[in-house]
Amino acid sequence: MSKKSLPDSFAELAESVKVYLTLRLNLFKLSFIEKASRIISLSWTFTVVAVFFSLFLGFLSIAGALWLGDLLNNTPLGFLIIAGFYLLLFVIFLAFRKQLIMRPIIKIMAEIMFSDDENSNDE
Secondary structure, three states, rough: OOOHHHHHHHHHHHHHHHHHHHHHHHHHHHHHHHHHHHHHHHHHHHHHHHHHHHHHHHHHHHHHHHHHHHHHOOHHHHHHHHHHHHHHHHHHHHHHHHHHHHHHHHHHHHHHHHHOOOOOOOO
């Protein structure tokens, strides 16, 4: 067993610490990229679903307004009833926006940001 001089031991220790810190920094970068990618992917998925649902809802609303207009023999009244329905939904949405939107989004983001790397590989 050979004895190393104290400066050599410190040099090896400094090199080991440098390698360790570099590896930790790379791990942090990869973890950040993975979590950011999950958030961006979730956002794009939500956006695509929202666009298609909005198109569906728009055509359904026009069809419903025309149907109500024919039923009431007054097409503008059919559109007015559908607009009133959407106004009612908007007021309900404003009243419950924290429970319906903000809390679930915060929960999903927190789950993504604070998830263990081992758990994210299972999904």
